[in-house]
Amino acid sequence: MLQRVAQWVVPRMDLSRGGFWIIDDTGFPKQGTHSVGVARQYCGMLGKQDNCQVAVSVSLACEDGSLPVSWRLYLPHEWADDQARRQKAGVPAEVEFATKPQIALQELEALLAEGAPRHCVLADAGYGVDTAFRQRLTELGLPYMAGITSVLSVWPPDVEPLPPKRYSGMGRPPVMPRRTSMRQPKSVKALAQSLPATAFQAISWREGTNETLSSRFAAMRVRRAGGNSGRARLQPQEWLLIEWPAGQDEPTKYWLSTLPEGTAINDLVDAAHLRWRIERDYQDLKQEFGLGHYEGRGWRGFHHHASLCIAAYGFLMAQRLIVGISARRQKKLRRTPSACPSQRLHPPRQSCAPSATSRTRDSVAASLPELPSDRTNGTMSVLRKRSKSI
Numbered sequence: 001m002l003q004r005v006a007q008w009v010v011p012r013m014d015l016s017r018g019g020f021w022i023i024d025d026t027g028f029p030k031q032g033t034h035s036v037g038v039a040r041q042y043c044g045m046l047g048k049q050d051n052c053q054v055a056v057s058v059s060l061a062c063e064d065g066s067l068p069v070s071w072r073l074y075l076p077h078e079w080a081d082d083q084a085r086r087q088k089a090g091v092p093a094e095v096e097f098a099t100k101p102q103i104a105l106q107e108l109e110a111l112l113a114e115g116a117p118r119h120c121v122l123a124d125a126g127y128g129v130d131t132a133f134r135q136r137l138t139e140l141g142l143p144y145m146a147g148i149t150s151v152l153s154v155w156p157p158d159v160e161p162l163p164p165k166r167y168s169g170m171g172r173p174p175v176m177p178r179r180t181s182m183r184q185p186k187s188v189k190a191l192a193q194s195l196p197a198t199a200f201q202a203i204s205w206r207e208g209t210n211e212t213l214s215s216r217f218a219a220m221r222v223r224r225a226g227g228n229s230g231r232a233r234l235q236p237q238e239w240l241l242i243e244w245p246a247g248q249d250e251p252t253k254y255w256l257s258t259l260p261e262g263t264a265i266n267d268l269v270d271a272a273h274l275r276w277r278i279e280r281d282y283q284d285l286k287q288e289f290g291l292g293h294y295e296g297r298g299w300r301g302f303h304h305h306a307s308l309c310i311a312a313y314g315f316l317m318a319q320r321l322i323v324g325i326s327a328r329r330q331k332k333l334r335r336t337p338s339a340c341p342s343q344r345l346h347p348p349r350q351s352c353a354p355s356a357t358s359r360t361r362d363s364v365a366a367s368l369p370e371l372p373s374d375r376t377n378g379t380m381s382v383l384r385k386r387s388k389s390i
Helices: 002-012 083-089 100-113 131-139 188-194 265-273 276-287 299-335 361-366
Strands: 020-029 039-043 048-061 066-073 120-123 144-148 153-155 201-207 212-224 237-243 253-257
Touching: 002 066, 002 299, 020 039, 020 100, 020 276, 048 100, 048 276, 048 299, 066 100, 066 276, 066 299, 100 131, 120 265, 131 144, 144 265, 153 188, 188 237, 188 253, 201 265, 212 265, 237 265, 253 265, 276 299
Parallel strands: 020 120, 120 144
Antiparallel strands: 020 048, 039 048, 048 066, 144 253, 153 212, 201 212, 212 237, 237 253
């Protein structure tokens, strides 16, 4: 069902300016021990450890909107290893324990297998601190903008580790870069605090409820530093984005990104802060569409309930996207003079006759096409259709 909803909504999303995959999870406070996946764990809704269920989602987002396209319940160890509880809740036999980053990667790999494009992945520090998660995204050909914590170590832009020791001809060839007392990596917090004030610039990224949202940012190319053992190879350069709001004693947020080297800092900031859309999705899904109102205990019912809520949300998102497109077109038309002077150097793209885009919001919403009942009709530019109906 989620794929069918996406096939209907995504063609209305303007991905010409870039699309993003947003990874996040959301919690559902619960009482008792019988609801599938319930355990004492961190609940983002409460901001603390408590009894709850947690689900991991992947959303497709653009500047105008976003839509969850994949959804899966996180199954803690005490559930994954308890056959009696699994059987009672109807957990499929193929579902094994997986961390939240691993679940997110499985969802992304399933989407790519269906033909989804390789958009940039946005994730918070709960996922970005997982080195294996970031490495797997790179292996899949997916650039990322991932939050990290202040303790992660990197090689500063002006510091490079020494090459590995020469191969002596015995054993495995050395691959670990060498460090000296003068060549040491730094935590991203220490690196940020060593920067001059001129390295930071004020950048705005979107209009907030009351004012334009802005802060101070610095961006530089760094190499992530490995440990002194294991896979401590010299890593390729990537972006380190630092946010240090004016008046704060220290930076508040950090990101690592594999977006192209020529990416402007404004685009890095826009990508880092586009993740707010998933918070809006969760808020609307829970408050307006009853995502958190499921009172059953089974695996199948939990996912069916979420799919129906997301389907209803997809209908609303399609309306918002169509109205938003019409509003932008009307804004462009208002900027175009209504007369048709013959001395124009460049004739306007629109004729001087009334345009179809000048319809009211009500008429635009009313013109939203209904979902075709024949599942063989309708196409989607993002995911290939399966050979069998869904």
